[in-house]
Amino acid sequence: MTEFQTNQPADVETVQDTVWVQEIAFIDSVPRSIAMTFVFVMFIGTWQLVTSFGLVSPIILPTPLETLNDMIFVGKNLLTGGYMLTSLWITIKEVIYGFALAIAIGFSLGVLVGETAFGEKAVMPYLVAIDTMPKVAFAPLFVAWLGFGIESKVALAAFIATFPIVVGTAAGLHAADENARMLFKTMGASRMQTLIKMKLPTGLPQIFTGVKIGAVGVMAGAITGEFLGGGKGFGELIRVAASQLNTPRVFSLILYLSLVGLALYLLVQWTQRKVVFWHKERVGAGEH
């Protein structure tokens, strides 16, 4: 008998299960909600400490409690249909009109630039040039042209939000790959059919990305318009509160305003999920 070295252990009993514990980073074991709460508490805590030790003047930074009280006050005013609600409604109208205008103009320009050689060659360079300008600087012009009413704010809001939508649409129309284009050619598809049945649906994720960036910009545009062009909107309330050194009021107004912005963003996101149902977003929102 020759002796072979085998992999079989001589005595099965001596071999233990090779079960071992893999180390997991601590943060991976914490749910998102708890991690977020932690940051929130830290933030409020630091804020409270800074104010209660008198490190900054109360005019510059109110205490968290003062801010909360003012938020409740403003909230009551909004819920009971007070003057703040009227102002908020004006700003919301500016945002909605501006956003609708930006989507209409941005999408049309995007198709012109993304689909036609003329648009790409002759129009795109000008759009890029205008896009690099500080758009807020146009506010006085819009006031001069359109007056102190909501029109000038709508114009500035739309002006700011249009460009990301143009860029998103143009990029989306270039997203279709060579195979899809060739396939449509072999099917004898017209240019219009190729655009509507292939290029546009293919580009929807990019188009929505542009619209989302636009949704953020439209808010900024409306408020900036109100700062620079007066009127009766929420931006005016903020400006007045700031000039009266009523810092808690400024804080709470900004918070309510950001709720409007958030609602708009979530509305776009929800629409995107419904329309572009096949596209799984990889951006880190939501639990795993």
Place this chain on the structure above:
Amino acid sequence: MNAELATDYSGAPVGAPIYELTNVSKTYARNLVVALEKVDLTLKKGSFTSVIGSSGCGKSTLLKVMAGLIPPTQGRVVLQGKPVTGPRRDIGMMFQQATLFPWKTAVENIVLPIEIRDGKAAAKKAMDKAHELLDIVGLKGFENVYPNELSGGMAQRASICRMLITEPAVLLLDEPFSALDELSRDMMNMELQRICMEQNATAFLVTHSIQEAVILSDDIVVMKPRPGRIAEIVKVDLPRPRTLDMMTTPKFGEIVDHIRGMLDKGEDM
């Protein structure tokens, strides 16, 4: 399998010439590259022809000319007695990628060529036929599934159906399974053979794989580059239906060696 689907699409008898290329040349004006020089080629009804050659031998140019996607600079390209002057419904095409559209279900993707050519109503009418085709390629039950949920092989099966829905007289296959892993690729090739035989289809396959060309084809067009031209048309007289076992037979090996020899000579030039 299905009497209605197995009908003779073109009406021509099996073995009759269906696609004829005479003296076809293509020079790209941009850089004066002669991509194709004096190509003569006849596809017979019901035959399976492959074209093989190193890159730059003009095989994709040849395919595009045959598909009516680009015009030749010289020569005649005639399908079913009519010159090819653009994309046609009697030409079916399949690419390396399945290119199914993710916003459409499997059947909706399959009737897309009908929707483009004849409108939504005609596409709706073609739904039954799409279901039958899915059954033929073994995708029964996946009719209303979105492409995201299909594997690579399943997606290519669906794209075979999309190619067949318009009942084309000739199938142009541009390396259709080269993106698949080797096991699925062998299986899909056998599927392709079965479908082509059932449908009496005339197929023209561009491939990089000598084995694939030999196992599937009646004729193999070996092309050489600079300028792209036909070096030889190799007949494969292995019996049909072909099986994967045939790949180990001496005859198969002989043909593969012969073609490899030709291609190696081509590289030297």
